[in-house]
Amino acid sequence: xxxxxxxxxxxxxxxxxxxxxxxxxxxxxxxxxxxxxxxxxxxxxxxxxxxxxxxxxxxxxxxxxxxxxxxxxxxxxxxxxxxxxxxxxxxxxxxxxxxxxxxxxxxxxxxxxxxxxxxxxxxxxxxxxxxxxxxxxxxxxxxxxxxxxxxxxxxxxxxxxxxxxxxxxxxxxxxxxxxxxxxxxxxxxxxxxxxxxxxxxxxxxxxxxxxxxxxxxxxxxxxxxxxxxxxxxxxxxxxxxxxxxxxxxxxxxxxxxxxxxxxxxxxxxxxxxxxxxxxxxxxxxxx
Amino acid sequence: xxxxxxxxxxxxxxxxxxxxxxxxxxxxxxxxxxxxxxxxxxxxxxxxxxxxxxxxxxxxxxxxxxxxxxxxxxxxxxxxxxxxxxxxxxxxxxxxxxxxxxxxxxxxxxxxxxxxxxxxxxxxxxxxxxxxxxxxxxxxxxxxxxxxxxxxxxxxxxxxxxxxxxxxxxxxxxxxxxxxxxxxxxxxxxxxxxxxxxxxxxxxxxxxxxxxxxxxxxxxxxxxxxxxxxxxxxxxxxxxxxxxxxxxxxxxxxxxxxxxxxxxxxxxxxxxxxxxxxxxxxxxxxx
Numbered sequence: 407x408x409x410x411x412x413x414x415x416x417x418x419x420x421x422x423x424x425x426x427x428x429x430x431x432x433x434x435x436x437x438x439x440x441x442x443x444x445x446x447x448x449x450x451x452x453x454x455x456x457x458x459x460x461x462x463x464x465x466x467x468x469x470x471x472x473x474x475x476x477x478x479x480x481x482x483x484x485x486x487x488x489x490x491x492x493x494x495x496x497x498x499x500x501x502x503x504x505x506x507x508x509x510x511x512x513x514x515x516x517x518x519x520x521x522x523x524x525x526x527x528x529x530x531x532x533x534x535x536x537x538x539x540x541x542x543x544x545x546x547x548x549x550x551x552x553x554x555x556x557x558x559x560x561x562x563x564x565x566x567x568x569x570x571x572x573x574x575x576x577x578x579x580x581x582x583x584x585x586x587x588x589x590x591x592x593x594x595x596x597x598x599x600x601x602x603x604x605x606x607x608x609x610x611x612x613x614x615x616x617x618x619x620x621x622x623x624x625x626x627x628x629x630x631x632x633x634x635x636x637x638x639x640x641x642x643x644x645x646x647x648x649x650x651x652x653x654x655x656x657x658x659x660x661x662x663x664x665x666x667x668x669x670x671x672x673x674x675x676x677x678x679x680x681x682x683x684x685x686x687x688x689x690x691x692x693x
Numbered sequence: 694x695x696x697x698x699x700x701x702x703x704x705x706x707x708x709x710x711x712x713x714x715x716x717x718x719x720x721x722x723x724x725x726x727x728x729x730x731x732x733x734x735x736x737x738x739x740x741x742x743x744x745x746x747x748x749x750x751x752x753x754x755x756x757x758x759x760x761x762x763x764x765x766x767x768x769x770x771x772x773x774x775x776x777x778x779x780x781x782x783x784x785x786x787x788x789x790x791x792x793x794x795x796x797x798x799x800x801x802x803x804x805x806x807x808x809x810x811x812x813x814x815x816x817x818x819x820x821x822x823x824x825x826x827x828x829x830x831x832x833x834x835x836x837x838x839x840x841x842x843x844x845x846x847x848x849x850x851x852x853x854x855x856x857x858x859x860x861x862x863x864x865x866x867x868x869x870x871x872x873x874x875x876x877x878x879x880x881x882x883x884x885x886x887x888x889x890x891x892x893x894x895x896x897x898x899x900x901x902x903x904x905x906x907x908x909x910x911x912x913x914x915x916x917x918x919x920x921x922x923x924x925x926x927x928x929x930x931x932x933x934x935x936x937x938x939x940x941x942x943x944x945x946x947x948x949x950x951x952x953x954x955x956x957x958x959x960x961x962x963x964x965x966x967x968x969x970x971x972x973x974x975x976x977x978x979x980x
Contacts, residue, residue, distance in 0.1 A: 551907065595906060595907075606889065616974050623886060630972040652946070652950050655896055675922065676921075681890070
């Protein structure tokens with residue numbers, strides 16, 4: 407599968423991420439179609455010029471026209487969709503996705519897929535604290551990471567095409583991880599931090615705290631504004647790994663609590679020096 | 694005590710905060726002196742034009758010249774300084790501070806102070822993840838909060854002068870809280886979040902994670918870069934309140950962990966909806 411100009415691309419699920427893929431690919435001159443639930447979404451996307459056409463129901467003739475299909479659906483909907491509609495997909499088509507967890511998705515999809523189709527999973531690490539096609543824009547990919555998570559079932563050609571898709575969309579770093587490595591990394595860097603922010607934000611009815619709140623608390627809790635439907639599903643799909651990361655954090659937090667309770671200044675300071683050193687790897691201009 | 698132009702102001706401790714006070718007050722035309730440990734600090738500040746003069750040792754004649762003294766010292770140094778040098782302070786002078794905890798400081802200072810002096814505590818909620826006079830600038834006060842924490846020992850005039858000082862320095866919000874209210878608020882909004890960030894940052898040797906790290910993890914861990922000497926002291930001085938806030942957070946974090954472990958989607962989603970609602974009070978343009 408090469409990215410020649412007459413390749414036709416279908417986006418299934420036209421939300422923030424699917425819509426941003428559509429925006430990026432249309433702007434590059436590709437013919438982009440969409441299958442999504444609401445007519446109003448299609449109307450908006452047509453009007454904005456980020457798709458060429460779209461349908462609200464999976465239609466066999468329509469689906470059969472595409473060479474590449476990008477799934478930007480909730481994981482459980484994704485599996486059902488494949489089960490019900492894969493019979494319509496053009497022989498040799500390449501399937502990819504944007505799902506935020508991999509181990510519990512990739513193998514299952516590859517398992518149930520027709521032999522003449524290939525699914526290569528990817529995770530575009532981009533987003534906003536807003537949902538829906540109305541906020542879609544290819545700009546969200548700028549400076550962001552794009553991770554391809556192949557399995558032994560994937561061909562070198564499909565892996566390369568999937569990376570090329572990330573490059574075309576303007577991602578800064580295109581990387582490759584195993585599904586397990588991906589899920590551990592995401593469990594720590596993303597899911598755990600969301601768990602912490604949510605837990606912190608529900609501690610108090612914080613209305614009266616607003617006037618005392620500085621930038622650091624705001625930065626810290628930005629991700630406590632969260633799409634509950636999507637994240638609860640992603641948490642459960644990465645449950646084993648996420649619980650491991652939560653326990654790791656709780657252990658360190660408990661250690662620090664112990665230092666404070668026991669007036670162990672040196673224990674505290676050593677931990678703070680380690681955190682300062684490790685944070686320095688991430689330094690940016692904003693620091 | 695009015696802020697007439699010929700009032701002389703002494704800064705004790707010329708670090709980031711003391712230096713920023715000096716910068717702000719000098720730029721307003723006040724005569725600002727400094728007592729600080731290192732001659733190189735004084736030389737730097739003189740050269741930058743943010744003080745008129747300074748000394749490395751508390752000198753009786755020098756200290757006796759000032760009408761207002763701002764203490765920008767580590768809490769334990771602050772108490773010792775008062776004990777040893779209050780005999781030099783001009784009768785009727787107004788003393789204030791910038792200390793980040795209040796309950797364990799304010800009453801003790803007021804207790805040991807001469808009867809003809811008044812100490813009115815304040816917490817300028819501004820800063821940087823950098824220390825030292827080299828980073829000092831009155832710009833750090835712009836948009837920040839300034840909290841005055843009077844006790845029954847304080848006079849209305851001193852409270853008003855202390856607020857006026859905050860206004861002169863350019864703080865956005867000038868507020869009044871009791872020392873206890875202040876410490877609870879700071880324990881939650883600032884100290885707890887620093888504890889969380891530090892605990893998270895020491896979980897893993899994260900060098901290999903840098904390339905996968907997006908803006909949200911960076912925002913989240915910015916405060917894990919921390920002055921271990923100062924913060925360990927502040928934590929212990931607010932120990933009771935901080936442990937209470939840590940336990941509150943650990944309870945909510947444990948609840949969320951339980952929801953995930955037990956596949957309790959509705960429990961998770963309810964918590965996420967509450968966190969989203971509460972975060973919305975803090976919304977800014979950056980969200």
